[in-house]
Amino acid sequence: VMVWxxxxxxxxxxxxxxxNSTLLTINAGDYIFYTDWAWTSFTVFSIxxxxxxxxxAIYYMLFTGVPGTATYYATIxxxxxxxxxxxxxxxxxxYDFIVTPVWIPSAMLLDLxxxxxxxxxxxxxxxxxxxxxxSVPIFNMINLLLVKDPLxxxxxxxxxxxPPYMTPIEPQVGKFYNSPVALGxxxxxxxxxxxxxxxxxxxxxxxxxxAA
Numbered sequence: 001v002m003v004w005x006x007x008x009x010x011x012x013x014x015x016x017x018x019x020n021s022t023l024l025t026i027n028a029g030d031y032i033f034y035t036d037w038a039w040t041s042f043t044v045f046s047i048x049x050x051x052x053x054x055x056x057a058i059y060y061m062l063f064t065g066v067p068g069t070a071t072y073y074a075t076i077x078x079x080x081x082x083x084x085x086x087x088x089x090x091x092x093x094x095y096d097f098i099v100t101p102v103w104i105p106s107a108m109l110l111d112l113x114x115x116x117x118x119x120x121x122x123x124x125x126x127x128x129x130x131x132x133x134x135s136v137p138i139f140n141m142i143n144l145l146l147v148k149d150p151l152x153x154x155x156x157x158x159x160x161x162x163p164p165y166m167t168p169i170e171p172q173v174g175k176f177y178n179s180p181v182a183l184g185x186x187x188x189x190x191x192x193x194x195x196x197x198x199x200x201x202x203x204x205x206x207x208x209x210x211a212a
Contacts, residue, residue: 046137046184051195053103054132057110058199067115074107102139106132129196133188141181
């Protein structure tokens with residue numbers, strides 16, 4: 001009974017992290033809706049998303065010891081996000097206005113590092129974490145640029161929960177940061193390494209607890 005309880009706890013942790021990644025995406029990743037805050041929100045997104053991705057991916061990958069599980073984990077997050085974004089679609093937003101974050105290529109880089117370094121945990125944490133932090137903002141900036149007429153759409157379809165003080169007035173591109181991609185990539189790369197180490201530590205603690 002205890003063995004199954006511990007296994008269920010492990011899988012529950014995976015689901016909880018993936019669900020929280022989705023919730024974080026909705027709250028920190030709706031940068032399209034904040035037209036005059038777009039670059040600031042994108043930078044917050046670029047920092048929060050890689051860190052959330054890498055802690056769960058490292059934990060899951062090291063627990064199984066199989067290269068490819070980080071990509072599998074990112075796929076779970078993507079599917080959860082598709083479901084959540086479907087709520088916006090149900091509210092009447094056009095489909096090409098709903099942005100689903102791109103995690104899978106960055107997770108594939110993490111898996112590639114883990115495989116290429118012969119399953120070296122420290123290489124996955126340092127090199128893989130840095131690559132995730134650098135690549136997620138780049139992939140998602142491309143994703144952001146493909147949205148059709150974001151400013152026009154934001155005024156046509158105002159976010160129902162947008163507070164009055166954040167109602168779009170006019171775009172302020174570059175008001176807060178000169179390069180949101182550079183800032184997000186740099187901060188993400190720096191933060192993902194200790195966050196990945198935290199994921200590895202969680203993995204170690206869980207493994208020891210299950211083996212006890």
